Amino acid sequence: MEKASRKEGMDSHDPVRQTVRIVTFSNRSSNDRKLLKRFVGFHWDHYRDDALHIPLLDYEYLGFKAIGIKGFFEPGNLFFRHADMRWLLAFKGDEIVGRCTAFVNHNHNRHWNDKVGFFGQFESTDDIEVAKALWDSTERWLGEQGMDTMRGPQDLPVNEATPGFMTDGFDSRPVIYYAYTKPYYPRLAGEAGFEPIKRVFSWEVPVMNPMEEKLERVARKVVERYGITIESWDQRSLEERINEMFGIYNEEWSDNYGFVPFEYDEFASIIKDMMLIFDKKLFVFLYIEDEPVAFFGGIPNILERLKPIPWCRRCELLRAAKMLLTRRQIKGFRVGYLGVKKKYRRLGLDGVMLWKQKCYTQAAGYEYGDMGWVLEDNVMAIRLIEMMGSRLSKTYTIFQKAIG
Numbered sequence: 001m002e003k004a005s006r007k008e009g010m011d012s013h014d015p016v017r018q019t020v021r022i023v024t025f026s027n028r029s030s031n032d033r034k035l036l037k038r039f040v041g042f043h044w045d046h047y048r049d050d051a052l053h054i055p056l057l058d059y060e061y062l063g064f065k066a067i068g069i070k071g072f073f074e075p076g077n078l079f080f081r082h083a084d085m086r087w088l089l090a091f092k093g094d095e096i097v098g099r100c101t102a103f104v105n106h107n108h109n110r111h112w113n114d115k116v117g118f119f120g121q122f123e124s125t126d127d128i129e130v131a132k133a134l135w136d137s138t139e140r141w142l143g144e145q146g147m148d149t150m151r152g153p154q155d156l157p158v159n160e161a162t163p164g165f166m167t168d169g170f171d172s173r174p175v176i177y178y179a180y181t182k183p184y185y186p187r188l189a190g191e192a193g194f195e196p197i198k199r200v201f202s203w204e205v206p207v208m209n210p211m212e213e214k215l216e217r218v219a220r221k222v223v224e225r226y227g228i229t230i231e232s233w234d235q236r237s238l239e240e241r242i243n244e245m246f247g248i249y250n251e252e253w254s255d256n257y258g259f260v261p262f263e264y265d266e267f268a269s270i271i272k273d274m275m276l277i278f279d280k281k282l283f284v285f286l287y288i289e290d291e292p293v294a295f296f297g298g299i300p301n302i303l304e305r306l307k308p309i310p311w312c313r314r315c316e317l318l319r320a321a322k323m324l325l326t327r328r329q330i331k332g333f334r335v336g337y338l339g340v341k342k343k344y345r346r347l348g349l350d351g352v353m354l355w356k357q358k359c360y361t362q363a364a365g366y367e368y369g370d371m372g373w374v375l376e377d378n379v380m381a382i383r384l385i386e387m388m389g390s391r392l393s394k395t396y397t398i399f400q401k402a403i404g
Contacts, residue, residue, distance in 0.1 A: 020091070020097070021091045021092075022090055023035065023089045024088050026086060027085075036087065039087055040058050041058070041314075042098075042123060047180070054180075054306055055306075057320055068276070073087075082105065083105045083106060086101065087099070090124070090130050092130075097127065097130045098122075098133075099123050100120065101156075102141045104117050105260055108260045115146060115147045116147060116150075117150050118152050119151075119152035120154045120155045122152065123181075142403055150402075150403055153181075154258075155179060159262065160270070160336065162179065162396055163396065163398050164199070164397045165181045165396065165399070167186055167396065169392075172393040174303045175332070192401075194399035194400060195399065195400055195401065196398070197399065198257060198375065198376065199376040199398075200375055201375075201392060201394070202374070202392075202395075203372065203386075204368050204391055205371055205388050206368055207362055207368055208367060211359075216355055222352050226347060228286050230285070230352070233283045238272075238275075245271070245295055248294065248340070251339070252341065274299060277299060278299065279299075279300050282299070282361070283297035283337070293341050294350075294353060296338045296354070296357060299337075301330060302330065304330050305327055306323050331366060332367060332368040333361070333369050335370065335372070357369075371390065
C-alpha cells in the first residue's frame, strides 16, 4: 500500500500497479487536504448525469468555519477520538476513477466485542479492477489493524447516514443521509467476494392522508392510561433536551444491529450543529411521573433546497445560501431521532408520538415524511409504518467479507 507522503501524481513502473494505482492518505497534512478536496469532488463528475443524486455540501465533509460547519473529515471531528481512518483514491494515469474510506470504529468493536473494520464513501467506475483495487487495499489496511471482517458501506456520520448500497428505489425522492449509489455497486461487491448480510428499508409516508382513526383512538387511550405528559422542544432548555435524548437513545438502540454508542459530547455536537436546520416542532417528548421516557423527532429534508445550480454546479456558497434562505419552503422531513426506554416498550408510546407529530405536520403543511433505517427483521416497526398508508421507497443492502 502506498504511503500518504507519496505524491499522488507520480506514475509507477511496477507492472502490478500500472493499470490501477491506489493512493492512501490521512487528514493531517496540507497535501492530505488537497487530496481530500479531490476525494470529495469526485462525485461531481461521477454522478453528473444522475439527476436524483443530490450531494450534501462539500463543506459538510471539509468544513467551513465562516458559516459554522464542522467537516466530517476534519481532524477535529469527535468521531476520530475513537476511530482510525484512511482515505483511498484510485487512479488510472492522472484520472481519478474511484475512492473509498477504510476505518476502524473502536467504540463499535468494544460494544459488540468483535473485530469489524469498515469501508465507506465508496465510489467507482463500472470496472471490477478499480473496485477490487480499492477493496483489496482497504482489506490490507484493516488486517494490519487487527480486524478479521470488512463490512460496508458505512458512510459518515455513523448512526445518521444509512448504511449499505442502494439496491432498490433508484427512482425515489432524494432524502438527507440516504446515499444514492450506482446500481452496479452490488454486482461489483459480489464479484469481489462480498456477501449481502442485512437489508434496511425506507418508507415514504403521505402526511396529508386523513388521520388514522385507530392510531388516534389508541394514542389517546395510552396517554390517559399511563398519565403521560407530552412536551414540545422549547418547554425545556437545550442542555436538558440533549441530556434526555442522549440517555434514552443509547439505551434504546444498544441491541440494534450495527449500533455504535454515542459519546456525550459527540451527540451534543450533532444536535447543536443540526439547530441550523431544525424545525423544533417536529419533536415530541413524553414523560411519565416527570421521568423522560421517550422522544421522537425529524429533520427537514434539506436536499429539496440543495439541488445543484445548473449554471454553477460547484458554487457551494450559493447552494448553502439557497438552502438557508428557502428552508421554510421544505415540504418533507426525515424521522431521524427516536427512542423509548426499555422498561416502557410495548406500551404504545411510539403510536402516541406518531399521532402528535402528524397533528403538527398536517397543520404545518408538510406533504411527506420519510421513515427509514428500519431493519428487515423489525416486524413491529414495519407493521406500524404500513398502517399509516406508507409505501416502501428505498432498500439498502449491507455487504461483508472475511479478511484474509
